[in-house]
Amino acid sequence: MSDEFFEKDIYVEVALPVAQFMTFTYRIPSSLLRSVGDKKLIGRRVLVPFKKKGFSGIITDISQNTEDIRNIRDVIDFPDKKPVFPENYIKAIKNISDYYISPIGISLNNLIPEGLRWEYSREKKRWITKGEINYVITPDITRIDSSIKLTKRSRELLEILIEKGELSLDQIRELGFSKKTVDTLFEKGLIKKINIHLREGIRLRQEKGSFSTEKRRKGVYVYSFDDPDTRLKKYISIFSKLLKEGKTGIIIFPNVASVKKVYRDLNEKFGERVIPYFDGIPEKDKTDIWFSLMESSGFIIVGTYSSAFVPAKDLSLIIIEEEQSDSYKPLRTPRFDLRRAVYEIYRHSEGISVIYGSSVPSVESYYSLGKGLLKNLEKKEDITGINTEILIKKYEKGMYITELKKIPEDKTVLILSNRKGYASFLYCERCEEEVLCERCDYPLKIHKEDTKYTKCEVCGKKYQYLDRCLRCDLELKEIGTGTEKIYEDIKKIFPDQVSFIDEERKTRIKVGTTVMDKEFVYDRYDFVINVYPDIFLFMPDFKGDEVFFKSLFQPLFLSKERYIVLTNAKENPALLSLSEKKPSLFYESELENRKISGLPPFRRFILLTFEKKGLSIESVKSIFEKWLKDEKIRNIDYEGVFYAYRSKIRDRNRVQIILKDFKEKEKLKRLYEKSSEKGIKLIIDVDPKQIV
Numbered sequence: 001m002s003d004e005f006f007e008k009d010i011y012v013e014v015a016l017p018v019a020q021f022m023t024f025t026y027r028i029p030s031s032l033l034r035s036v037g038d039k040k041l042i043g044r045r046v047l048v049p050f051k052k053k054g055f056s057g058i059i060t061d062i063s064q065n066t067e068d069i070r071n072i073r074d075v076i077d078f079p080d081k082k083p084v085f086p087e088n089y090i091k092a093i094k095n096i097s098d099y100y101i102s103p104i105g106i107s108l109n110n111l112i113p114e115g116l117r118w119e120y121s122r123e124k125k126r127w128i129t130k131g132e133i134n135y136v137i138t139p140d141i142t143r144i145d146s147s148i149k150l151t152k153r154s155r156e157l158l159e160i161l162i163e164k165g166e167l168s169l170d171q172i173r174e175l176g177f178s179k180k181t182v183d184t185l186f187e188k189g190l191i192k193k194i195n196i197h198l199r200e201g202i203r204l205r206q207e208k209g210s211f212s213t214e215k216r217r218k219g220v221y222v223y224s225f226d227d228p229d230t231r232l233k234k235y236i237s238i239f240s241k242l243l244k245e246g247k248t249g250i251i252i253f254p255n256v257a258s259v260k261k262v263y264r265d266l267n268e269k270f271g272e273r274v275i276p277y278f279d280g281i282p283e284k285d286k287t288d289i290w291f292s293l294m295e296s297s298g299f300i301i302v303g304t305y306s307s308a309f310v311p312a313k314d315l316s317l318i319i320i321e322e323e324q325s326d327s328y329k330p331l332r333t334p335r336f337d338l339r340r341a342v343y344e345i346y347r348h349s350e351g352i353s354v355i356y357g358s359s360v361p362s363v364e365s366y367y368s369l370g371k372g373l374l375k376n377l378e379k380k381e382d383i384t385g386i387n388t389e390i391l392i393k394k395y396e397k398g399m400y401i402t403e404l405k406k407i408p409e410d411k412t413v414l415i416l417s418n419r420k421g422y423a424s425f426l427y428c429e430r431c432e433e434e435v436l437c438e439r440c441d442y443p444l445k446i447h448k449e450d451t452k453y454t455k456c457e458v459c460g461k462k463y464q465y466l467d468r469c470l471r472c473d474l475e476l477k478e479i480g481t482g483t484e485k486i487y488e489d490i491k492k493i494f495p496d497q498v499s500f501i502d503e504e505r506k507t508r509i510k511v512g513t514t515v516m517d518k519e520f521v522y523d524r525y526d527f528v529i530n531v532y533p534d535i536f537l538f539m540p541d542f543k544g545d546e547v548f549f550k551s552l553f554q555p556l557f558l559s560k561e562r563y564i565v566l567t568n569a570k571e572n573p574a575l576l577s578l579s580e581k582k583p584s585l586f587y588e589s590e591l592e593n594r595k596i597s598g599l600p601p602f603r604r605f606i607l608l609t610f611e612k613k614g615l616s617i618e619s620v621k622s623i624f625e626k627w628l629k630d631e632k633i634r635n636i637d638y639e640g641v642f643y644a645y646r647s648k649i650r651d652r653n654r655v656q657i658i659l660k661d662f663k664e665k666e667k668l669k670r671l672y673e674k675s676s677e678k679g680i681k682l683i684i685d686v687d688p689k690q691i692v
């Protein structure tokens with residue numbers, strides 16, 4: 001090799017999995033460079049020493065500033081034959097990290113398969129996988145009966161798992177549960193790992209495509225107001241064309257249950273061309289898939305969040321389904337909103353189109369459509385062609401039974417409630433209002449232990465049970481909406497005809513919680529009854545009305561003949577738009593409200609959460625004010641300093657500040673470092689999904 005390139009040492013910038021915003025300079029000695037024999041260095045994974053440890057990192061740049069080379073250490077090795085990311089992905093992820101003020105090293109390293117995140121073990125004297133491999137857990141039971149003995153913590157986790165259907169180990173940790181709690185549930189056989197085993201590993205072969213030169217309409221599209229079946233048919237027809245051209249496409253869902261369902265459908269149609277990619281597949285397969293897809297094309301990848309970052313060769317389409325889902329803005333670093341991240345990949349690539357799919361789009365997507373930032377895939381402004389009859393009725397105790405009795409006995413029925421268990425609330429019929437938490441304005445849930453009491457699910461405050469309304473003295477009623485209660489009630493009348501939605505048993509009547517994010521999982525029913533979705537209206541957050549709207553509309557797409565809503569909400573724009581089958585009515589009024597109140601998408605928020613044991617408002621105030629002075633920040637609009645709604649998590653006090661339309665993000669990195677020096681963990685959440 002006589003090439004001059006390989007004769008000199010080269011200095012590179014390496015992104016390491018440490019909580020710092022910078023990259024680190026390392027030298028690649030010419031001898032190592034020659035043994036690698038490749039000029040393409042950006043995107044390569046390297047093994048490097050860091051302080052007294054060793055990590056794998058990713059090269060983001062060739063260093064320009066190499067004047068001070070005294071303390072620069074050498075790259076130890078290149079563990080792969082190829083880069084893990086092409087250069088355009090490195091650029092895109094850098095941009096996204098800047099937007100979300102996320103340390104670049106943590107971002108990049110969290111987006112590659114876990115099996116490629118290494119650290120050096122001095123004990124074992126070799127490189128090992130860093131941290132624990134993530135996996136997805138699902139409950140192995142549908143409800144907790146009295147024979148199951150559990151600690152308070154384990155029971156709490158199991159209840160959440162049953163409610164959500166699935167959680168990854170990472171998400172469980174986020175919620176503050178320990179690995180030990182998870183292990184206890186495993187030992188008792190109450191939960192299991194979700195797994196897809198691929199036939200005899202992965203061997204991807206390049207598809208021989210016709211490579212037509214036909215120009216596809218490139219762009220970012222919104223695809224809404226069609227039911228999930230119609231949308232999937234549309235995607236299948238797009239994928240057929242794509243595969244004929246030898247191109248690759250990615251379709252992403254908010255949960256593994258949807259991935260498994262759609263994987264089966266696509267697999268039937270396209271066979272081995274369909275590749276699953278999510279936390280539940282074996283780590284070895286994940287790494288194999290990652291590198292193989294960079295080499296060969298002609299595949300459809302079906303996955304969750306992480307599949308969006310697979311840098312597949314000849315990638316020409318990324319679909320994010322149920323784009324309105326909260327799961328696309330995770331609570332852990334990097335806190336990238338997937339829709340924005342994919343948009344950034346689109347901007348840095350050639351020939352990729354993006355589709356945000358949903359029955360009803362998020363308010364943000366609708367707003368972007370209006371602004372011309374996104375395009376409509378179909379020329380559909382509102383729902384058309386859905387003939388389901390809609391009935392909106394006032395909710396009264398036990399009304400689902402009255403309605404159920406009216407339905408002919410040869411019809412299938414889905415009854416939805418937004419609460420598991422026996423959740424019930426106190427309601428005054430004269431004031432037409434629930435008894436609310438005085439702090440959160442959230443309906444108090446009734447609990448029964450030795451005596452009855454009520455408790456706020458948001459802040460945890462307990463209250464005495466009330467018999468009479470404090471305002472008008474009328475006797476209060478308990479309104480029960482939990483699925484468990486509904487199930488028991490129905491069983492008394494139709495003993496053999498009812499089961500829970502996640503039970504395999506085939507019955508005419510099914511009881512389930514909200515269908516949100518699970519549209520592709522559920523079957524369609526002749527009748528759907530939505531019991532008391534009002535609970536979402538009380539969410540102490542600006543997105544409450546939007547969530548209520550979604551919870552009203554999504555079941556419509558699952559009902560064939562009639563859709564009945566039992567509610568106490570009045571003159572609500574979401575209800576009006578449902579009865580008219582015109583979602584646009586809601587969007588227009590919601591956008592108007594948000595504009596007046598100065599809320600997103602009209603204003604941008606950054607939520608700062610400071611965490612430390614014994615942390616006071618005063619100390620955060622002094623750090624914040626010193627930062628404002630040091631950075632010469634004068635025109636700043638913010639709310640705070642105040643204790644967070646959940647003011648204490650695992651012994652740590654939490655103090656928050658909300659910045660509004662703050663543009664000088666670079667300066668926030670210094671606030672992060674200043675807090676760090678004082679032992680305070682600062683969580684910076686750009687465009688938070690909620691602000692409580």
Ligand SMILES: [Zn+2]
Nearest residue numbers: 437440456459
């Ligand atoms: Zn409360």
Ligand SMILES: [Zn+2]
Nearest residue numbers: 428431469472
């Ligand atoms: Zn009253």
